[in-house]
Amino acid sequence: MVQQVVVIGGGAAGMSAASAARRADPACDVTVLEATGHAAYGVCGIPYYLAGLVDRADDLVAYPASYFRERRRIDLRLHTRALALDPERRVVHCRELERGVRLRYDRLVVAAGGAAVLPPLPGLDDDRVVTVRTLEDAIALRSLLDAGRIARALVVGAGYVGLEMAEALHARRVAVTAVEAMPAVMPTLDEPIAALVADEVRRHGVDLRLGARFNGVTRDEDQLLALVDGEALPVDVVVLAIGVRPSADVAAACGARTGPGGALLVDEEMRTSLEHVYAAGDCIAPQHLVLGRPAFVPLGPAGNKTGRVAGTVAAGGRARFRGVVGTAVVKVFDLGVARTGLTLAQAQDEFGPDVIATDIVGRSRAKYYPGAESVTVRLVHEPGGRLFGAQMVSTADVAKRIDVVAAALQAGFDVDDVLALDLSYAPPYAPVYEPLLLAAQAAATHSSRVAV
Amino acid sequence: MVQQVVVIGGGAAGMSAASAARRADPACDVTVLEATGHAAYGVCGIPYYLAGLVDRADDLVAYPASYFRERRRIDLRLHTRALALDPERRVVHCRELERGVRLRYDRLVVAAGGAAVLPPLPGLDDDRVVTVRTLEDAIALRSLLDAGRIARALVVGAGYVGLEMAEALHARRVAVTAVEAMPAVMPTLDEPIAALVADEVRRHGVDLRLGARFNGVTRDEDQLLALVDGEALPVDVVVLAIGVRPSADVAAACGARTGPGGALLVDEEMRTSLEHVYAAGDCIAPQHLVLGRPAFVPLGPAGNKTGRVAGTVAAGGRARFRGVVGTAVVKVFDLGVARTGLTLAQAQDEFGPDVIATDIVGRSRAKYYPGAESVTVRLVHEPGGRLFGAQMVSTADVAKRIDVVAAALQAGFDVDDVLALDLSYAPPYAPVYEPLLLAAQAAATHSSRVAV
Numbered sequence: 001m002v003q004q005v006v007v008i009g010g011g012a013a014g015m016s017a018a019s020a021a022r023r024a025d026p027a028c029d030v031t032v033l034e035a036t037g038h039a040a041y042g043v044c045g046i047p048y049y050l051a052g053l054v055d056r057a058d059d060l061v062a063y064p065a066s067y068f069r070e071r072r073r074i075d076l077r078l079h080t081r082a083l084a085l086d087p088e089r090r091v092v093h094c095r096e097l098e099r100g101v102r103l104r105y106d107r108l109v110v111a112a113g114g115a116a117v118l119p120p121l122p123g124l125d126d127d128r129v130v131t132v133r134t135l136e137d138a139i140a141l142r143s144l145l146d147a148g149r150i151a152r153a154l155v156v157g158a159g160y161v162g163l164e165m166a167e168a169l170h171a172r173r174v175a176v177t178a179v180e181a182m183p184a185v186m187p188t189l190d191e192p193i194a195a196l197v198a199d200e201v202r203r204h205g206v207d208l209r210l211g212a213r214f215n216g217v218t219r220d221e222d223q224l225l226a227l228v229d230g231e232a233l234p235v236d237v238v239v240l241a242i243g244v245r246p247s248a249d250v251a252a253a254c255g256a257r258t259g260p261g262g263a264l265l266v267d268e269e270m271r272t273s274l275e276h277v278y279a280a281g282d283c284i285a286p287q288h289l290v291l292g293r294p295a296f297v298p299l300g301p302a303g304n305k306t307g308r309v310a311g312t313v314a315a316g317g318r319a320r321f322r323g324v325v326g327t328a329v330v331k332v333f334d335l336g337v338a339r340t341g342l343t344l345a346q347a348q349d350e351f352g353p354d355v356i357a358t359d360i361v362g363r364s365r366a367k368y369y370p371g372a373e374s375v376t377v378r379l380v381h382e383p384g385g386r387l388f389g390a391q392m393v394s395t396a397d398v399a400k401r402i403d404v405v406a407a408a409l410q411a412g413f414d415v416d417d418v419l420a421l422d423l424s425y426a427p428p429y430a431p432v433y434e435p436l437l438l439a440a441q442a443a444a445t446h447s448s449r450v451a452v
Numbered sequence: 453m454v455q456q457v458v459v460i461g462g463g464a465a466g467m468s469a470a471s472a473a474r475r476a477d478p479a480c481d482v483t484v485l486e487a488t489g490h491a492a493y494g495v496c497g498i499p500y501y502l503a504g505l506v507d508r509a510d511d512l513v514a515y516p517a518s519y520f521r522e523r524r525r526i527d528l529r530l531h532t533r534a535l536a537l538d539p540e541r542r543v544v545h546c547r548e549l550e551r552g553v554r555l556r557y558d559r560l561v562v563a564a565g566g567a568a569v570l571p572p573l574p575g576l577d578d579d580r581v582v583t584v585r586t587l588e589d590a591i592a593l594r595s596l597l598d599a600g601r602i603a604r605a606l607v608v609g610a611g612y613v614g615l616e617m618a619e620a621l622h623a624r625r626v627a628v629t630a631v632e633a634m635p636a637v638m639p640t641l642d643e644p645i646a647a648l649v650a651d652e653v654r655r656h657g658v659d660l661r662l663g664a665r666f667n668g669v670t671r672d673e674d675q676l677l678a679l680v681d682g683e684a685l686p687v688d689v690v691v692l693a694i695g696v697r698p699s700a701d702v703a704a705a706c707g708a709r710t711g712p713g714g715a716l717l718v719d720e721e722m723r724t725s726l727e728h729v730y731a732a733g734d735c736i737a738p739q740h741l742v743l744g745r746p747a748f749v750p751l752g753p754a755g756n757k758t759g760r761v762a763g764t765v766a767a768g769g770r771a772r773f774r775g776v777v778g779t780a781v782v783k784v785f786d787l788g789v790a791r792t793g794l795t796l797a798q799a800q801d802e803f804g805p806d807v808i809a810t811d812i813v814g815r816s817r818a819k820y821y822p823g824a825e826s827v828t829v830r831l832v833h834e835p836g837g838r839l840f841g842a843q844m845v846s847t848a849d850v851a852k853r854i855d856v857v858a859a860a861l862q863a864g865f866d867v868d869d870v871l872a873l874d875l876s877y878a879p880p881y882a883p884v885y886e887p888l889l890l891a892a893q894a895a896a897t898h899s900s901r902v903a904v
Binding site: 369 | 464494496497500505506512741751752753754756773774775776777778779780781782783788790792818820821822849851852853854855856858859860862863865869872873874875876877878879880881882884885889
């Protein structure tokens with residue numbers, strides 16, 4: 001009998017786990033330990049809240065704490081941080097506000113999420129050096145923006161979070177410099193596609209510096225100075241968006257097996273290597289179905305799904321999560337940027353130098369229909385053979401276009417199978433040869449850069 | 453040696469066939485016989501030309517005749533109608549303008565397209581009773597609209613062409629009545645989804661009459677009168693959009709095997725049952741991959757693809773077309789209406805009464821992101837099992853959303869496989885639980901009408 005399900009973390013994965021446990025077993029006790037003062041909010045919405053597109057921080061919250069407590073009978077404890085685990089005695093040690101608390105569990109779900117990577121550089125304890133992983137982070141930064149106290153900002157890191165932050169700050173009329181140590185933005189893209197994204201960022205007036213080194217911050221009297229390639233940039237805030245690492249420490253410290261990036265390894269039912277301990281969300285490395293092994297790809301949909309599976313199984317129900325193919329989309333100013341599967345670089349590393357990329361530029365609609373936009377598609381594949389991934393960039397929709405490739409990857413399709421797809425056509429929505437089909441045709445016939 | 457490839461029909465399928473034949477064999481002669489004065493135009497663009505969204509009829513033409521003649525060395529003969537076939541002697545008899553012509557072929561591709569179904573009713577020879585299958589039809593109707601000579605119109609048939617025509621006429625400030633003999637619009641949808649479409653049509657002020665009988669037209673002096681359920685409606689034009697039948701007569705008269713709706717049967721290489729005769733486009737019944745047998749589903753993408761395959765194979769190259777799953781999308785005023793696979797009615801006919809439908813209403817974006825719209829999804833499936841089809845309606849994008857299901861159908865996915873899809877997520881483009889995933893979840897757990 002499972003009587004006590006304890007969940008560490010009240011983010012999307014944790015609250016999914018708690019809700020699923022409640023559904024799977026209406027009789028058990030479900031407790032959630034959340035370190036911050038907010039639960040069940042959408043981290044991905046933070047840039048839009050900062051930009052002012054979303055009015056209130058509460059709008060990002062899926063359900064208020066009272067809903068979980070009263071309607072779902074979940075003992076949601078805010079300001080409660082899990083400190084240590086005793087898997088033998090099935091006890092979590094935590095700090096609830098200022099008080100030490102011991103909690104017994106029958107089943108534990110670790111859904112502690114991810115934390116911003118902080119480089120070991122001088123000055124980062126300055127209160128104008130911020131990360132944006134929590135709603136509290138966001139509320140503090142938005143207050144500064146609303147008060148007109150930020151005119152110049154440095155964003156460190158040009159992955160998708162860094163670019164979203166650059167766009168959000170730009171929308172608030174902040175002069176933004178963005179620095180990236182790598183020679184291209186977004187390491188999840190191949191360089192030619194990343195270059196299109198960099199162009200878009202610069203076109204909007206962001207001072208994007210690639211291959212540039214951030215060396216920390218200093219102060220000259222009241223002025224914050226960000227050190228970039230030896231230059232001291234006067235700024236009002238520094239936003240660190242270098243990356244995310246899994247918050248797996250509590251379980252890892254007890255010997256839970258970890259994999260890529262230090263994330264927890266789990267089976268299809270979200271079991272860790274510790275008995276009675278499950279894990280979900282940004283602290284795990286789920287199976288990557290194209291790679292055929294675990295990968296650390298912390299994204300929202302898998303967080304929600306793995307949370308649901310962990311909670312269901314922990315409470316005695318049945319569910320499984322097969323894995324991810326690495327699908328993601330991000331809005332960068334007027335561009336949608338989407339990717340799934342492996343980049344060319346990843347696929348060549350994994351499957352050998354014969355893997356190639358086929359690039360085409362198609363149209364989003366029939367060419368005679370008003371508003372047709374160009375759609376750039378890269379397919380990564382064996383010559384005329386297996387599909388490994390895709391990248392797409394357009395001012396028109398790429399989010400749903402990449403989803404078709406995500407389905408193709410899950411099905412193990414070749415480029416011929418993609419070419420055979422019976423995709424929808426109507427002049428307002430698509431050309432008769434969808435960009436994806438053009439790309440598949442070029443990939444099947446080895447003729448890159450088909451004119452359309 | 454293939455020296456003479458002759459193609460009957462200069463529409464999308466015919467010109468695809470001719471161009472593919474030219475690519476496959478640069479040395480052969482390629483001749484296209486087109487009955488009208490226009491080739492290679494997009495029939496699907498006609499409503500937008502009539503509505504005035506597309507300025508000129510020429511804009512609907514993919515390439516001008518001179519391009520095919522000079523750049524692709526295709527002998528494109530306009531105003532040339534194929535009248536009869538002599539498959540023994542490999543001769544097509546045709547009428548080129550006023551002249552009878554005999555043309556020998558080594559390989560023939562029949563891509564004669566589809567023709568509007570004309571009911572045997574009185575008065576339909578009136579020049580204000582029109583169909584809109586050809587660019588000439590469209591140019592004539594647009595002239596009348598541009599001249600302000602149409603204030604009231606009757607559209608007969610509320611399939612997708614009828615609804616597109618109703619919208620186009622409405623956009624020109626024409627008072628539109630639309631009559632449909634069936635009790636619902638769009639027979640390719642199940643009734644509850646069709647009802648949403650009917651609501652949209654009526655909301656825009658079209659007088660939509662379902663289960664109503666069109667009995668032909670008459671004249672009262674100069675006034676055209678359309679007879680509907682015994683009532684005589686004064687109108688300025690009647691647009692017949694009852695359906696499309698395959699223009700297969702020339703080949704069928706020589707004994708070519710036909711299937712559903714009288715369409716030509718072909719193999720994966722587009723061979724008809726007549727030696728040296730191939731067929732493509734709206735005059736064939738390609739394999740339906742969900743039904744597992746041929747079906748008559750005349751739509752643009754398959755027309756282009758089958759044309760390409762027929763032309764390639766006819767000229768000695770290699771290609772194949774596996775079939776369709778029945779994917780289609782249409783814009784009806786502010787709604788996108790998409791479908792793929794089988795309707796519930798079709799699937800129950802085919803696979804038995806255990807087949808069910810699961811309906812959900814999801815959102816197009818994160819709920820906090822501005823512009824989130826509701827998305828209605830119906831999945832047709834075995835309880836917890838095989839997926840047979842889907843229908844979607846939304847003011848947000850459904851064209852690309854249905855494409856994901858098209859891929860799932862081609863892959864033979866169960867609802868569990870759909871639920872496992874790693875779809876893209878970002879607040880501006882999708883909610884963390886895509887409507888399709890919500891539908892799959894409800895379908896997997898037998899809980900219809902999930903609240904979101």
